[in-house]
Amino acid sequence: MKKTIKQLFTLLFTLMVVITASINVKADNExxxxxxxxxxxxxxxxxxxxxxxxxxxxxxxxxxxxxxxxxxxxxxxxxxxxxxxxxxxxxxxxxxxxxxxxxxxxxxxxxxxxxxxYQNPYSKVTINGKNITKQFKKTNVAVVSYKKYKNKKVTIKYKMKKNFGQSHTDYCYKGKISKCIGSFVYKASVKKPKKNATVEASIFNGYDETVNQYSVVIFK
Structure with a gap:
């Protein structure tokens, strides 16, 4: 009888250890x-x-x-x-x-x-007066000729569609920001852009605040 009670106690103790361990694992795996x-x-x-x-x-x-x-x-x-x-x-x-x-x-x-x-946020975008708006119709990237703008001052003007805004704009090279152009800027100027450099803008949509976009002008 004593042996049976001892075995039962051992079994109950083992079960308690297993249950406690399981609870701890669940707590750890939050x-x-x-x-x-x-x-x-x-x-x-x-x-x-x-x-x-x-x-x-x-x-x-x-x-x-x-x-x-x-x-x-x-x-x-x-x-x-x-x-x-x-x-x-x-x-x-x-x-x-x-x-x-x-x-x-x-x-x-x-x-x-x-x-x-993707939604086109622009009604008009020009680079040194040249209209490049159609490049943003289907995607967020506009490709312009580096040779054409080499050693020149480049000015990009953005006109937003209703309820879209441009919260920030940067000039980037090799994946890093070379110049912070500014917040809520609709005219971005760059002196002598480098090949494969980009002008990147953050876009917000007043109609749909759940998603933000960005646009890119790349000198290729």
Whole structure:
């Protein structure tokens, strides 16, 4: 009888240890549901490679266990940004919605991403008086001749469609900002642009605040 009671006690103690361990694992593997994130899909342009869109916060710890529900809509990746922190990036292939997940420091993050159609924000864009508006009709990149504007002062004028705005503009070279042109600027000036340099503008849409875009003028 004593032997049976001892065996029963051992069994109950073992079960308690297993249950406690399970509870601890669940506590460690916390799940955080992030807010739905909206990004635009830009049709590709041969002259300019559109980088993946950052869709997460910046983390000091490495991001692991990346998952995405539909790879035909987008691909997911993670790398360090310019500040040396880890970020999740999404490269859209077409419009649609996907669910993503990733782990940071034992915490699982889940998020819905909606890829929306690009909208042309401009009614008119000119570079030194030449109208280049039609290049923004289908995508966010306009390609202009570097030879034509080499060693010249270049002025780009933007006229927005109703309820669109341009919150910031930068002159960039080799993926880095060479000159901060300014906030809410609709006239961007650059002295002697370099080959493959870009003028990049951040766009906001008053009709749909869920998604922001950017535009690029590249000297090719």
């Amino acid at each position: 799940i955080v549901k992030e807010d739905t994130y909206y990004i635009p899909y830009y049709p590709k342009v041969k002259a300019f490679k559109i980088p993946p869109e950052p869709v997460s916060s910046s983390y000091d710890q490495k991001i692991v266990a990346l998952g995405i529900s539909n790879k035909s809509i987008a691909t997911i990746s993670s790398k360090k940004n310019s500040d040396g922190q880890y970020v999740v990036y999404l490269a859209p292939k077409k419009t649609g919605s996907v669910n993503i997940s990733y782990d940071v420091g034992g915490v699982t993050h889940q998020q819905k991403i909606i890829v929306k159609k």
